[in-house]
Amino acid sequence: MRAFVITGPNHGEVQEVPEPEAGPGQAVVDVERAGVCGTDAEIFSGAMAYLETGDTVYPVRIGHEWCGTVSAVGPGTDESWLGKRVTGDTMLGCGHCPLCRKGRQHLCADRFEIGVRHGWPGALAEQLPVPASALVELPDSVDEVLGALVEPGGNALRSVRGAGLVPGSRVLVLGPGTIGLLVAQIAEAHGAEVHLLGRSDRSREFAAGLGFSRISTLETLDRTVDFDAVIDASNDVRMPALAAKLVTPGGRIVLIGLAGEPSLVDTRTLALKDVTAVGVLSASGGLQGTVDLFASGRVDPRPLVSATVGLEQVADVLRGQRPPGSGPGPKIHVDPRL
Structure with missing residues (x-):
């Protein structure tokens, strides 16, 4: 499959990478839309603090604001997830430490962060592996634009x-x-x-x-x-x-x-x-509430998205270039199917 890969400071490219397989308790999501944020730009530039601590190392496949459809599930995963439109938590705790057991997995010292920390691949790709426990279902009233805004909204x-x-x-x-x-x-x-x-x-x-x-x-x-x-x-x-x-x-x-x-x-x-x-660190604990706000129409952040580009344009976006014809909003989205 195609994925955007940052290979070093200020260098990224679209590569062919192996398709993910759903492990035990996991799902594979066909990505429909993903957002680009300041953290992604910091990883691209080399300024991200995790690069200094070794929590993030190149190459990196970024993308932690996303939505898509579940296309496969692994052993022990509820098969009812198949075909559902979803978004999900960025923070993936170990599941065993005291913080994880208290429901505060976003503070787990050994956590993965999708597209950011400890090598978990991100959503600027055609498919994304995600633990089913991190998934949040999206109703029909939350479209692709809103779905990829749930994480920052959280x-x-x-x-x-x-x-x-x-x-x-x-x-x-x-x-x-x-x-x-x-x-x-x-x-x-x-x-x-x-x-x-x-x-x-x-x-x-x-x-x-x-x-x-x-x-x-x-x-x-x-x-x-x-x-x-x-x-x-x-x-x-x-x-x-x-x-x-x-x-x-x-x-x-x-x-x-x-x-x-x-x-x-x-x-x-x-x-x-x-x-x-x-x-405040992360959207963990705020995702479902954000979905509910978007679905009700009480909050409509669609105008924040100024343009949607394909994977080939991501490097330019990370360099600070605005896509031709983009609107005034601060957010750029990526459709990996383009």
């Missing part, structure tokens, strides 16, 4: 949950990229008053086109507003400290964005304001 949903939002809560989202906009859409669906802070004119204009009206820059932000929660979905090293300053006493800050270098936060600010800081 990260966003967990961020909204971590912020403790209730109807009427005022939340500031730092960074209107894919995750930040998903956070904003989900927070609004939960009845929150959403504010956005972005650096580029393009990102702010796109957010406004989605219907958000409370959008500012660092220079124009009204610092007299009390924010019950601040969610950092940026990659700006300054934002976690800013979040701690802007959140109201007793409020919450949620950290889902990652900068390329350490972000410094004065813990005196957290302590003296009695702030709760929440870190």
Whole structure:
């Protein structure tokens, strides 16, 4: 089958690789759509932290935001999965350690991460092997575009949950990229008053086109507003400290964005304001809730996808090139069948 393979820093190509076989408890999924995200770009450039620790080594087959149809199951796997449209969890724990036994497999020290960690092949390929325990069924109302947005949506949903939002809560989202906009859409669906802070004119204009009206820059932000929660979905090293300053006493800050270098936060600010800081790693635990939100129509992130390309165009996308004719959204999707 065809798969996109990163062979070294700034080099990737489409290769013919062996088709996956479903092992015990596993399924093979025919991939219909996959997303490209910042983690993929970091692996491509060589900047990904896992490359330094040895958790990721070249060659790498990326792709952890995906949907498709189950075409085969292995021994001991429920055959009712056959023919179902699915997405799935990126984080595959060992299943035996204390964290896995508590349902927190995304924190397992020995976990695989599909398309990212310890060599589990990713979804930028015609087929993908996945443990059946990681699968989430998609209803007919969740199409290919939405299906491949469930994984980033799960990260966003967990961020909204971590912020403790209730109807009427005022939340500031730092960074209107894919995750930040998903956070904003989900927070609004939960009845929150959403504010956005972005650096580029393009990102702010796109957010406004989605219907958000409370959008500012660092220079124009009204610092007299009390924010019950601040969610950092940026990659700006300054934002976690800013979040701690802007959140109201007793409020919450949620950290889902990652900068390329350490972000410094004065813990005196957290302590003296009695702030709760929440870190979010992965969509684990948020996938089914995201599917339900998308299926209900309460959240429709389709406009975030600006273009869909084939495997041959992935290297250019990872280099930061926008496909010809692409729309204004921040997300690029890949159809490996093209």
